[in-house]
Amino acid sequence: MINHRIYGEDFLVDFLRGIWEKVRSIKDEKSFFILFALLIVILSIFYRPFYYSKVLAQKEQQVNTSVKEANFQKREYASPIIDLNTASVEQLQTLPGIGPSKARAIVEYREKQPFSKPEDIMNVSGIGPKTFEKIKDRITVSTVNTVNMANNTPSTTQNNQSQNGNKNISPEKININTANLEELQKLPGIGPSKAQAIIDYREKVGEFKSIEEIKNVKGIGEKTYEKLKELITIY
Numbered sequence: 001m002i003n004h005r006i007y008g009e010d011f012l013v014d015f016l017r018g019i020w021e022k023v024r025s026i027k028d029e030k031s032f033f034i035l036f037a038l039l040i041v042i043l044s045i046f047y048r049p050f051y052y053s054k055v056l057a058q059k060e061q062q063v064n065t066s067v068k069e070a071n072f073q074k075r076e077y078a079s080p081i082i083d084l085n086t087a088s089v090e091q092l093q094t095l096p097g098i099g100p101s102k103a104r105a106i107v108e109y110r111e112k113q114p115f116s117k118p119e120d121i122m123n124v125s126g127i128g129p130k131t132f133e134k135i136k137d138r139i140t141v142s143t144v145n146t147v148n149m150a151n152n153t154p155s156t157t158q159n160n161q162s163q164n165g166n167k168n169i170s171p172e173k174i175n176i177n178t179a180n181l182e183e184l185q186k187l188p189g190i191g192p193s194k195a196q197a198i199i200d201y202r203e204k205v206g207e208f209k210s211i212e213e214i215k216n217v218k219g220i221g222e223k224t225y226e227k228l229k230e231l232i233t234i235y
Contacts, residue, residue, distance in 0.1 A: 080138065081138060081139070081140050082094065082095055082138055082139050082140070083139075083140055083141065083142050084106065084110065084115045084118070084120075084121060084139055084140070084141050085110055085114050085115050085141050085142050086142060089103045089104055089107060090103075092106055092107070095134075095135045095138055095139070096134045096135060096138075097130075097131045097134050097135065098127075098131075098135065101126070102124070102126050102127060102131075105124050105125055105126060105127075105191065106121065106124050106127075108191055109123065109124045109189075109191065112185070112186070112187075112188050112189075112190075113188040113189065113227075114141075115141040116141065117141060118132075118136060118139050118140065118141060119132070120141075121135075121139065123189055123223070123224075125191050125193055125194070125219070172231065173231055173232055173233040174186065174187060174231060174232055174233070175232075175233050175234065175235065176198060176202070176208055176211070176214060176232050176233070176234060177202060177207045177208055177234050179198075180199075181195050181196060181199065184198055184199070187227075187228055187231055187232065188227045188228070188231075189223075189224045189227050189228070190224075190228075193219065194217070194219050194220060194224075197217050197218050197219055197220075198214065198217050198220075201216065201217045201218075207234070208234045209234070210234065211228075211229055211232050211233065211234055212225070212229075214228065214232065
């Protein structure tokens with residue numbers, strides 16, 4: 001870039017004014033046009049660096065302004081703490097490692113069973129200990145109304161069984177040998193993928209012989225079984 005200390009605007013104006021005075025003093029027409037053309041060439045040579053330097057300075061200023069605005073918007077967008085029981089899909093996506101599919105999986109999970117502690121998020125399909133370590137300082141859970149969950153507790157189920165006089169059949173329970181995809185997803189911790197896995201298992205192996213056999217289905221372990229055992233039946 002041309003140094004403004006050498007090619008200052010005052011210097012350029014004085015220099016061109018001096019040349020113009022000399023051109024005007026020439027009486028020979030041919031010499032006049034030659035010097036005038038030379039003056040135009042010199043003017044273009046001196047003016048171009050100033051023009052480009054100003055253009056570059058304006059572009060640099062625009063870039064710096066855009067970067068500042070982008071950084072400001074980024075700082076405003078990120079929320080410090082996200083409530084797993086109330087956050088929207090868009091808010092959940094501000095968490096590291098949480099994209100659209102995992103955000104929807106979190107919402108689907110809490111619709112079936114609200115989170116009682118931050119660690120429960122590891123029960124959501126696709127979210128393991130590594131992801132939890134990234135987000136554990138940015139998530140919390142609010143107190144939720146568990147009245148609907150209480151209707152599916154073991155004591156309530158046992159009371160319903162006693163009233164019906166049949167321990168093997170209860171209107172609260174879901175038959176894992178006959179339930180369709182939508183019915184299986186009503187169970188806590190069972191999303192679309194696990195529900196499909198249950199159906200695939202019974203189509204390949206046959207009907208479940210006991211409710212404990214559901215632990216043989218891929219993705220369903222002891223923890224999930226503990227949530228299901230009072231809500232499922234094979235009859």
